[in-house]
Structures are given as structure tokens and as C-alpha cells.
Amino acid sequence: MAAEFIPEAEPLHPRDNYLNVRYGVGSWLLTRDHKRIALLYLASITFFFFLGGLFALLIRLELLTPGGDLVQSETYNKLFTMHGVVMIFFFLIPSIPAVLGNFLIPMMIGAKDLAFPRLNLLSWYIYIVGAAFTMWAVVHGGVDTGWTFYTPLSTAAANGHVVATAVGIFITGFSSILTGLNFIVTIHTMRAPGLTWFRLPLFVWSHYATSLIMVLGTPVIAVTLLMVGVERIFHLGLFDPALGGDPVLFQHLFWFYSHPAVYIMILPAMGVISEVVTTFSRKNIFGYRFVAFASVAIAVLGFLVWGHHMFVSGQSVYAGMIFSLLSFLVAIPSAIKVFNWTATMYRGSISWRTPMLYAFGFIGLFTIGGLTGLFLATLGVDVHVHDTYFIVAHFHYIMVGGAIMGYLGGMHYWWPKISGKMYPEGWARFAALIVFIGFNLTFFPQFVLGYLGMPRRYHAYPPEFQVLNVMSTAGASVLGVGYVIPMIYFAWSMRYGKNAPANPWRSTGLEWQTTSPPPTENFPVPPVVTSEPYVYATESEVVG
Amino acid sequence: MRPDLPLFPSQASAMAPHVDALYFYLLAVSAFFSLLIAILVIFFAIKFRRRSEDEVPVGNEGSLKLELAWTVIPLLITMTFFVWGAKLYFRMNRPPNDATQIFIVGKQWMWKLQHQDGQREINELHVPVGTPVRLTMTSEDVIHSFFIPAFRMKMDVIPGRYTQQWFRATTPGDFHIFCSQYCGTKHSAMIGTVHVMEPTAFQAWLSGGSGSESLASAGSKLFQQHACNTCHRNDSQARGPNLEGLFGKPVQLQNGQTVTADEQYIRESILMPSAKMVAGYQPIMPTFQGLISEEGILQLVAYIRSLSPSPGSAAAPSPGGMAPPVKNSSPEREAPK
Incomplete structure (x- = not known):
């Protein structure tokens, strides 16, 4: 994206920037700067990522042997419940939008901040209050319903702090809604002069689609969890058949949000990949409009496929068929994106820097995750693999292989902008490789386990499944190491890293046209946009 | 001891080979596209690797033909998954009458x-x-x-x-x-x-069993025990619908709708009698919610089912006595496709 403002030369020591403009705890906790709020989120979600990871590690250690010998079954059930709750609601959903989206959307559209800076800060506080409720539940004995809170287990049978956990998620939902609202208004009203919709970076398009889901879907989960809480306390008979309720109704309501929520997690990562692939191929994206509209198509179709979680819940055969058909349709926009990213690389100038390594990993793993999703959309096969390790493997390929790979790729890509420092390239490439190997070793054997029939959420399992479980646990330890290394060198680089130039990747993105780290107002002179995004070749070489 | 490492589950039902065939088809298509993408990414990453810091490649022009190709071809392939999977699902959910x-x-x-x-x-x-x-x-x-x-x-x-x-x-x-x-x-x-x-x-x-009585016979006893027979009877004194020959037949309801008298309907009528009132009867039946266990209800359902000598419902009516053991004499069903 060509902009009028291009700094002439790098100052050796950056002047005032958003990091050094003010110091002290108050300057952070009361900030209205979207960049500082992004860092507040970064610190919080990093904590939850490692907490959720710790639960995962304990789960994998338990599954090292067939007998339930490390922890008791009650504890095991709490571990996988808290792993799911923490990773989904307190890490994955806020991860890319609240950190990278918050930091970058105003910069990518040439704005000083989001449309509602105070609301943005409020979102973070709401998130923290919600997290506090859920953490209270964890500390006071946990909850053992599974992150899915299926009724009547959650309303009538489960032990533990179901209500506190649900209240935490309910509250955190408002943080999501407000963030989505803020993004939508910002993207509509605060674009720089000349920045038309089809000149927007694809990162912005994917966050726009994500925001739509956040605003439209989150209220449904909020109401659903409220119903669970109310039923548990007052025995209203909404879901419990003993009181005249319908237990399957809960599943409809829950998945009406929670399936689109999968797209809240993956769409922003797709946005990151579009930015990384173009920058490190020095090419404009292949099929810009197809990639942009694919995001919107995913957001819209994503609301129509919830019934594919219920193929064996006794719903009508014909309802199953409709949901199966719609689920295949939602796969197509994802396939379009993968093909376009691959085509973008054709005859590019491809750099093997760390963000691009994560993009390679993302494309491969997301492809496997997406294709195995087709197995689950296929009715006759889903009956067998439903609720087995096959589905555990599938969604971890999307959530970990896709969303977290995208998040890490994005963190490396924008780290120079965020911190003003370069991360150590050698270590970063090494960690990316470790993550890729560890990930596949952890989750690939689970596809095999699932088709063999090992059900998910099993504390103990028949001995013939042990070898594959040992492989998975070994992989999880490697993956854990792969996640710790970047935390160390990111922290190290804050103090010892080389100063980052404004645009170390020679990207055309507007966020790279200001200093690293940027000043509080982002651009000393408001930029004017005069062309499409991702124009690397000279004008004469680009057609269309 | 050599570790036990099964990679594929045993096939022990008529449906299993059909599910596995579809699974292998999905696996083949997935492997093809995964490898295609992986090979292209690796090939492009090596072949077009950056050779100098200053090189700038020519821009992409996009291609409507390619976009259409990689929209339509995957769509057509997924439709084959859909049709095949739906056919199997349909068969899985339609038990044969002689089961x-x-x-x-x-x-x-x-x-x-x-x-x-x-x-x-x-x-x-x-x-x-x-x-x-x-x-x-x-x-x-x-x-x-x-x-x-x-x-x-x-x-x-x-x-x-x-x-x-x-x-x-x-x-x-x-x-x-x-x-x-x-x-x-x-x-x-x-x-x-x-x-x-x-x-x-x-x-x-x-x-070799311990001479346990059949479900229908146990249900018949429950039917007497709970005095169901005082209302559900086959004469002019009946205050409830006659249940003989009812199972599997359509029932005209008061609100004009028609339902089929299947297991689900009978269960509901025992537990929530006024939920679906039969046309021509008063809502006088008390609920048996909490009075009969799920197993008892299943026995009652089996009994009521046994009052309808329909093809496939194996137990013939045998009032008061033991139903004859049910042996499946009908020819084996065709394996589902």
C-alpha cells in the first residue's frame, strides 16, 4: 500500500513512542491507546495459554498409561474441562483479535486509534473480571462438565462450580461483543482518505468477518449459559427431562454459537497468513476479492452448520442431511483461501524468515485439519468417529495447527513493530521447527486412535491404545518446549534485541510506514492511500 | 513383550465395510489434496526463494478461470462425499422390520x-x-x-x-x-x-438363562398391577382407547393432528398422558411419572407392542403366558450399500 508518508531515514534512537511516552502502572491500567491495550491483552492471554497448556500436559501424562493412575477420574475430568474452557474462552477467542487486531487495525487503516478507545479498555477489564470468576472456580475445586456444558449433566448431575465458571464465560462474552463492535465501527468510519473497501488489507477483512460473528453469536452463548445457571439454581425445567425440559435443546443453542466460535478463532489467523504470505513472497495476493469474500462467506455459512455436532443425538435423518450439505459448503471458502495463498507464492521472491515458516506450517496443517473436517461432515463416517479422538485431532489441527500457528507467525511478523526490537532469527526458526514436529507427533496419532474407536474424555482406556497415546504424549512434551522458547527470546529481545527499523521486511503495509515502535498517534502525518494493498511490483508490471 | 499397535479397527458388522470404503475414499481424496498443497508450497518455496534482498517479482494478475476451477471442483468432490455419506446414514437409521x-x-x-x-x-x-x-x-x-x-x-x-x-x-x-x-x-x-x-x-x-420371563409378559403384569386395564379395555366400559392392534397405527388426536403409535408415543402417553390427547377421550388419565422405572416402561411398551400382530413385531399376543422365544426366521437382509 503506497502512502504519502514515508520516513526519509531511520533515527538511530527512536524518539517518543507509545512505549516510552509515559511510565508507571497507572499509565498502563488507565491507557486508552489501542497499542497498550493490546499489550495488556498479550500479557493476560499469555498467562492463560500457559495455564491451559499446563492442564494439557497433565492430561497427556495421565494418558501415558492405560490405567487411570496419575490422577483420579474426577480430577482428570476437571483437567480437560478447564483445559477447554481456558484455551477457548480465555486464550483462542481473544488471541489474535484482541492482541494483533487491536494493535494493527487502526494502523492498517491509517487511524489514530479505534473508534471507542474507552470501550476498548473496558473490554479488557470485562475480560479480566470474567477470567477472575472462572479462576475462582478453578482454585476452589474446578468444574467437571466438559467445556461443552451438556445438559442435563451440567444442570442436574455435575459437581463443582458450574455456575461460577458459566458466569465467568458469560461476562467475558461481553468483552468479545464490545471488541467486535469497536472493530466494525472503526473499519466503517475511520479508514484513511483513499482507503476504499477493496484497498483494505485482508487482515482487516478477516477481522471484520470475525467481528460480525462476535457481535451476532456471543449473545446466544451468553443466554444459553444463563439458562444453564438458572436451571441449576432454580430447577426451572428448561433442559432437564425430569422437569419437563429438553436436553437436546441445549446442544442446538450451544453449537449455534460454538460452531461460529471456531471461525472466530481461525478467521483472524487466516488474516495473518494473507499478510505474511504476501510480504514474504513480495507479491500481491492472488485473487484478492475471492480471499476477502471467502472470509465473509465463512462468517455467514458458519451460522448454518451447528447441527453437524448432533448427527448421533437422535435428530431427524433429514435435518442431519441438510446440516451435512451445508457443512460441505462452508469448507469451500476455506479451500479457496488455501489455493490462493499457494498461488500467491508462484513466481514470488520467497523469504524463509520465521513468520513465513509459520505460514508454511499453517497452510499444511490447516489443509489437513480442513480435509479431516470433511470426514466429520460425511454422515455415514461421522457416526463412527463422532466423540472419538478423531475429532480431538481434527479440531486441534484447526485450533493449534491453524490458529496458534497463525498467532505465532503474526507475533514474529509484527514483533519488530510492537516492541521496536528484532527477535533472534536462528532461535526463532529452530522453535518453529520444534513446534511443527511436536504438533504433528502429538496430534497425528490421535486420528488413528479415533478411527480405532477410542472415545474422547476417557480417563482410562483399553491397553491396545497405549502405543499411540505414548507417541502423543511424547509429542506434547516437544510441543511444550517449542512454545516456551519463543517466550524466552521475545522477553530477551525486549532488552537485548537489535533495534528494529521501521520496515524490516520491506512490506507495503501501512503499519510499516511509521516508526517502530509507533508513536501514540501512530502516524505523525495522517496517511493518504493511493493504491491497492500488496503492490510490490512497479506500476507498469501490475495489471489489474 | 512386543507392543500392541493396532492401526485399524476390526470389521464385525454388515455396515462396517461400507463405512470403511467411504472412509478410504475420503482418505484418498484428502491425501491427494494434502500432498498437492504440500508439494506446491515446498516446490515454490525452494524454486522461487529470494536470491537477493532487492529482487522484486512481477505482480499477480489473478485468474477467474483458476478461481472457478478451485471452487467448482472441490464442491463437486464434496458432493460425492455428501451423497454417499447420506445414503449410509439413511440405512443406519432404518432398522429392518424383522430385526x-x-x-x-x-x-x-x-x-x-x-x-x-x-x-x-x-x-x-x-x-x-x-x-x-x-x-x-x-x-x-x-x-x-x-x-x-x-x-x-x-x-x-x-x-x-x-x-x-x-x-x-x-x-x-x-x-x-x-x-x-x-x-x-x-x-x-x-x-x-x-x-x-x-x-x-x-x-x-x-x-441357559435363569428362566426369566419375556418383556411383554412382564409388561402384561405391570399393566394389571397399575390397573391400566380398568380403563384401557375392549368393551363399552372403556374410558381410554383400546390398545389392541394399536401399535404402529396412526392415531387421530383431539387437536386434529395424527401421530403414529410408536415406542416414543406410548412412553409419552404413560408419563404425560395429556400431551397428545386421542380424539374422543377425556384427559382423565393420571401421570405415571416417577411411578414406573424406565425398564418398566420398556416392558409396558413391549406388551402393548405384542398386542399388535404386525409383521416384524415378533412376539405374538399371548395373554398371561410366556411369549414364545423370538427366533428370527426371515431370510437375512441384503447388506446395505
């Missing part, structure tokens, strides 16, 4: 199973090779799911309603039964074994 009935009640954390002739089992299921078996299932507490991997068969077991699934075992042997819907503390202990037996061995097992 033997087995009733299952799930509870935290065990499976209680009962054969038509009355044999009860807990966490074990004996079935003969070659006979279609239809499972009618419900739960006493939370949602469970009855899963036999070797049969590629699974269905949720839901409190407050009946769900159904069927299979035809093809290979003698012992196979896992798992509960696959998370159901609380001892979820992973809610497991069992299905013993698939040769028909003769199965007969021997059946007759």
Missing part, C-alpha cells in the same frame, strides 16, 4: 440391557451372527452414547426419549462397547463387551 429387539437403559455408569425374551445383562451384550438387531435406548439420568467401534455404530442415549439404532453382526468375537458421550465422573468406566456368537451357540446361551 430382533434389544432394550437398553443407560445410567451413570452402567449399561442395562434386556432381550425380548427377558434375559438381562449388565455391560455385556450377547448377539447372534447374521441377525439384524434393533436397539431401543433411553437413559435414567444424563445423556450417554452407545458406541460399538467394531460395528461402526453409535447413537446417543437420551433421558426422556427413545433413540434407536440397529446392526447386523458378521464376525463372531468379543468387541468393545464404549459410552462415547461424556457423562460424568466414571465416564471411562461405562464400558462393556459385545459377544457376537454363532447362532447355535447363541441359542444355547439364550436357553
Whole structure:
């Protein structure tokens, strides 16, 4: 994206920037700067990522042997419940939008901040209050319903702090809604002069689609969890058949949000990949409009496929068929994106820097995750693999292989902008490789386990499944190491890293046209946009 | 000891090879596209690697033809998955009429199973090779799911309603039964074994039972015990609908709708009699919610079913006495495609 403002030369020591403009705890906790709020989120979600990871590690250690010998079954059930709750609601959903989206959307559209800076800060506080409720539940004995809170287990049978956990998620939902609202208004009203919709970076398009889901879907989960809480306390008979309720109704309501929520997690990562692939191929994206509209198509179709979680819940055969058909349709926009990213690389100038390594990993793993999703959309096969390790493997390929790979790729890509420092390239490439190997070793054997029939959420399992479980646990330890290394060198680089130039990747993105780290107002002179995004070749070489 | 490393589940039902064939088709298509993308990414990454810091490649022009190709081709391929998968699903959900009935009640954390002739089992299921078996299932507490991997068969077991699934075992042997819907503390202990037996061995097992009475006969006793027969009778004194010949027939309701008198309807009519009032009758029947266990209701359903000598409902009416043992004499069903 060509902009009028291009700094002439790098100052050796950056002047005032958003990091050094003010110091002290108050300057952070009361900030209205979207960049500082992004860092507040970064610190919080990093904590939850490692907490959720710790639960995962304990789960994998338990599954090292067939007998339930490390922890008791009650504890095991709490571990996988808290792993799911923490990773989904307190890490994955806020991860890319609240950190990278918050930091970058105003910069990518040439704005000083989001449309509602105070609301943005409020979102973070709401998130923290919600997290506090859920953490209270964890500390006071946990909850053992599974992150899915299926009724009547959650309303009538489960032990533990179901209500506190649900209240935490309910509250955190408002943080999501407000963030989505803020993004939508910002993207509509605060674009720089000349920045038309089809000149927007694809990162912005994917966050726009994500925001739509956040605003439209989150209220449904909020109401659903409220119903669970109310039923548990007052025995209203909404879901419990003993009181005249319908237990399957809960599943409809829950998945009406929670399936689109999968797209809240993956769409922003797709946005990151579009930015990384173009920058490190020095090419404009292949099929810009197809990639942009694919995001919107995913957001819209994503609301129509919830019934594919219920193929064996006794719903009508014909309802199953409709949901199966719609689920295949939602796969197509994802396939379009993968093909376009691959085509973008054709005859590019491809750099093997760390963000691009994560993009390679993302494309491969997301492809496997997406294709195995087709197995689950296929009715006759889903009956067998439903609720087995096959589905555990599938969604971890999307959530970990896709969303977290995208998040890490994005963190490396924008780290120079965020911190003003370069991360150590050698270590970063090494960690990316470790993550890729560890990930596949952890989750690939689970596809095999699932088709063999090992059900998910099993504390103990028949001995013939042990070898594959040992492989998975070994992989999880490697993956854990792969996640710790970047935390160390990111922290190290804050103090010892080389100063980052404004645009170390020679990207055309507007966020790279200001200093690293940027000043509080982002651009000393408001930029004017005069062309499409991702124009690397000279004008004469680009057609269309 | 050499570690045991199975990579593929045993195929022990008529459905299993069909599910596996579709699975291998999906696997082949997925492997093709995964490899295609992986090879292209790696090839481009090497072939077009950056050779100098200053190089700038020519821009992409896009291609409508390519975009259409990689939209339409995947769409067509996924439609083949859809059609094939839907066909199998349809067959899985349509039990043959001559299937033997087995009733299952799930509870935290065990499976209680009962054969038509009355044999009860807990966490074990004996079935003969070659006979279609239809499972009618419900739960006493939370949602469970009855899963036999070797049969590629699974269905949720839901409190407050009946769900159904069927299979035809093809290979003698012992196979896992798992509960696959998370159901609380001892979820992973809610497991069992299905013993698939040769028909003769199965007969021997059946007759070796402890002389338990058939479901329908037990239901008949309950019917008297709860005095159902004072209203549901076959004469002018009847204050409730006559139940003889009712099962499987359409019922005209007061609100003008018509429902089929199936297991689900009978269960509901016992527990919530006024939910679907039959045309021409007063809502005078009391609810039996909490008075009859899920197993008792299943026995009543079996009894009412036995009052209708329809093809396939194996037990003929045998008032007061033991129903004859149900043997499947009909020819084996065609294997589903």
C-alpha cells in the first residue's frame, strides 16, 4: 500500500513512542491507546495459554498409561474441562483479535486509534473480571462438565462450580461483543482518505468477518449459559427431562454459537497468513476479492452448520442431511483461501524468515485439519468417529495447527513493530521447527486412535491404545518446549534485541510506514492511500 | 513383550465395510489434496526463494478461470462425499422390520440391557451372527452414547426419549462397547463387551438363562398391577382407547393432528398422558411419572407392542403366558450399500 508518508531515514534512537511516552502502572491500567491495550491483552492471554497448556500436559501424562493412575477420574475430568474452557474462552477467542487486531487495525487503516478507545479498555477489564470468576472456580475445586456444558449433566448431575465458571464465560462474552463492535465501527468510519473497501488489507477483512460473528453469536452463548445457571439454581425445567425440559435443546443453542466460535478463532489467523504470505513472497495476493469474500462467506455459512455436532443425538435423518450439505459448503471458502495463498507464492521472491515458516506450517496443517473436517461432515463416517479422538485431532489441527500457528507467525511478523526490537532469527526458526514436529507427533496419532474407536474424555482406556497415546504424549512434551522458547527470546529481545527499523521486511503495509515502535498517534502525518494493498511490483508490471 | 499397535479397527458388522470404503475414499481424496498443497508450497518455496534482498517479482494478475476451477471442483468432490455419506446414514437409521429387539437403559455408569425374551445383562451384550438387531435406548439420568467401534455404530442415549439404532453382526468375537458421550465422573468406566456368537451357540446361551420371563409378559403384569386395564379395555366400559392392534397405527388426536403409535408415543402417553390427547377421550388419565422405572416402561411398551400382530413385531399376543422365544426366521437382509 503506497502512502504519502514515508520516513526519509531511520533515527538511530527512536524518539517518543507509545512505549516510552509515559511510565508507571497507572499509565498502563488507565491507557486508552489501542497499542497498550493490546499489550495488556498479550500479557493476560499469555498467562492463560500457559495455564491451559499446563492442564494439557497433565492430561497427556495421565494418558501415558492405560490405567487411570496419575490422577483420579474426577480430577482428570476437571483437567480437560478447564483445559477447554481456558484455551477457548480465555486464550483462542481473544488471541489474535484482541492482541494483533487491536494493535494493527487502526494502523492498517491509517487511524489514530479505534473508534471507542474507552470501550476498548473496558473490554479488557470485562475480560479480566470474567477470567477472575472462572479462576475462582478453578482454585476452589474446578468444574467437571466438559467445556461443552451438556445438559442435563451440567444442570442436574455435575459437581463443582458450574455456575461460577458459566458466569465467568458469560461476562467475558461481553468483552468479545464490545471488541467486535469497536472493530466494525472503526473499519466503517475511520479508514484513511483513499482507503476504499477493496484497498483494505485482508487482515482487516478477516477481522471484520470475525467481528460480525462476535457481535451476532456471543449473545446466544451468553443466554444459553444463563439458562444453564438458572436451571441449576432454580430447577426451572428448561433442559432437564425430569422437569419437563429438553436436553437436546441445549446442544442446538450451544453449537449455534460454538460452531461460529471456531471461525472466530481461525478467521483472524487466516488474516495473518494473507499478510505474511504476501510480504514474504513480495507479491500481491492472488485473487484478492475471492480471499476477502471467502472470509465473509465463512462468517455467514458458519451460522448454518451447528447441527453437524448432533448427527448421533437422535435428530431427524433429514435435518442431519441438510446440516451435512451445508457443512460441505462452508469448507469451500476455506479451500479457496488455501489455493490462493499457494498461488500467491508462484513466481514470488520467497523469504524463509520465521513468520513465513509459520505460514508454511499453517497452510499444511490447516489443509489437513480442513480435509479431516470433511470426514466429520460425511454422515455415514461421522457416526463412527463422532466423540472419538478423531475429532480431538481434527479440531486441534484447526485450533493449534491453524490458529496458534497463525498467532505465532503474526507475533514474529509484527514483533519488530510492537516492541521496536528484532527477535533472534536462528532461535526463532529452530522453535518453529520444534513446534511443527511436536504438533504433528502429538496430534497425528490421535486420528488413528479415533478411527480405532477410542472415545474422547476417557480417563482410562483399553491397553491396545497405549502405543499411540505414548507417541502423543511424547509429542506434547516437544510441543511444550517449542512454545516456551519463543517466550524466552521475545522477553530477551525486549532488552537485548537489535533495534528494529521501521520496515524490516520491506512490506507495503501501512503499519510499516511509521516508526517502530509507533508513536501514540501512530502516524505523525495522517496517511493518504493511493493504491491497492500488496503492490510490490512497479506500476507498469501490475495489471489489474 | 512386543507392543500392541493396532492401526485399524476390526470389521464385525454388515455396515462396517461400507463405512470403511467411504472412509478410504475420503482418505484418498484428502491425501491427494494434502500432498498437492504440500508439494506446491515446498516446490515454490525452494524454486522461487529470494536470491537477493532487492529482487522484486512481477505482480499477480489473478485468474477467474483458476478461481472457478478451485471452487467448482472441490464442491463437486464434496458432493460425492455428501451423497454417499447420506445414503449410509439413511440405512443406519432404518432398522429392518424383522430385526430382533434389544432394550437398553443407560445410567451413570452402567449399561442395562434386556432381550425380548427377558434375559438381562449388565455391560455385556450377547448377539447372534447374521441377525439384524434393533436397539431401543433411553437413559435414567444424563445423556450417554452407545458406541460399538467394531460395528461402526453409535447413537446417543437420551433421558426422556427413545433413540434407536440397529446392526447386523458378521464376525463372531468379543468387541468393545464404549459410552462415547461424556457423562460424568466414571465416564471411562461405562464400558462393556459385545459377544457376537454363532447362532447355535447363541441359542444355547439364550436357553441357559435363569428362566426369566419375556418383556411383554412382564409388561402384561405391570399393566394389571397399575390397573391400566380398568380403563384401557375392549368393551363399552372403556374410558381410554383400546390398545389392541394399536401399535404402529396412526392415531387421530383431539387437536386434529395424527401421530403414529410408536415406542416414543406410548412412553409419552404413560408419563404425560395429556400431551397428545386421542380424539374422543377425556384427559382423565393420571401421570405415571416417577411411578414406573424406565425398564418398566420398556416392558409396558413391549406388551402393548405384542398386542399388535404386525409383521416384524415378533412376539405374538399371548395373554398371561410366556411369549414364545423370538427366533428370527426371515431370510437375512441384503447388506446395505
